[in-house]
């Protein structure tokens with residue numbers, strides 16, 4: 063009865079977006095404000111008692127982003143659902159005390175320091191692969207992997223769940239295909255030939271079911287190892303490999319750039335709400351190397 067009630071409300075409440083595409087050519091939904099009913103979708107997913115593992119890495123000076131990341135996540139990220147954050151850092155003593163909401167918990171894992179930020183960024187794939195393989199099987203239903211130099215400003219909830227979920231990069235969501243910054247050197251495993259590619263996805267946020275994200279992280283790790291053996295590093299590191307992966311393993315759901323915007327102070331007509339955004343950073347101040 064309750065479900066019927068919500069369905070009826072939903073029918074009356076339907077809002078359409080005509081200014082953006084809300085489905086891909088392979089029939090995956092693209093999530094924008096106005097394409098879902100938060101109350102209804104929360105109600106449906108509540109029945110399932112889901113658990114969402116969420117990983118974040120903060121090595122070296124990137125620990126300074128943790129407070130805002132965690133505090134804002136606790137206001138907006140899967141509120142009311144089970145969330146287990148896995149935080150990887152070389153400086154556990156610098157992890158701030160942040161009060162977790164109901165059914166939210168945080169585990170800190172120490173990882174070795176690395177000298178190159180590129181290795182830190184790319185190295186995430188292998189750590190995620192092993193985390194899923196060794197620990198998460200009975201722990202979680204879904205996983206999201208997020209950059210730490212970010213902050214939440216609005217709801218990020220169950221509308222984002224799916225088998226394989228990518229976020230459209232905020233700089234390229236309305237760019238023509240020839241401007242997408244895929245790896246263009248055939249020597250790299252991340253190579254995408256001119257004329258191919260659908261969307262350009264950010265490396266700052268992706269997720270899905272454990273099985274799908276395990277396959278994604280394992281494949282990217284293997285492809286990066288082949289590149290390393292051939293002394294080549296893809297132009298945008300693991301993000302280039304992620305884009306190659308998504309070209310041949312289509313995401314089942316896409317999140318609009320509301321779910322990773324470029325700058326809280328920047329706007330665009332299509333962005334009705336900023337949910338999660340990159341924070342401004344001076345790379346020279348926070349990275350261990352140029």
Ligand code: UD2
Pocket residue numbers: 118119120121122123124179180182183208209210211231264265266267298299300301340348349350
């Ligand atoms: C882009 C991507 C990022 C990654 C990178 C690869 C966006 C918004 N972000 O960001 O996901 O694909 O390109 O070139 O598209 N980290 C540390 N300590 C360090 C360096 C990095 O913990 O010293 C971690 C941290 O979680 C950070 C992530 O690695 O969020 C990615 O590094 P970045 O944010 O500096 O990379 P950026 O901004 O070039």
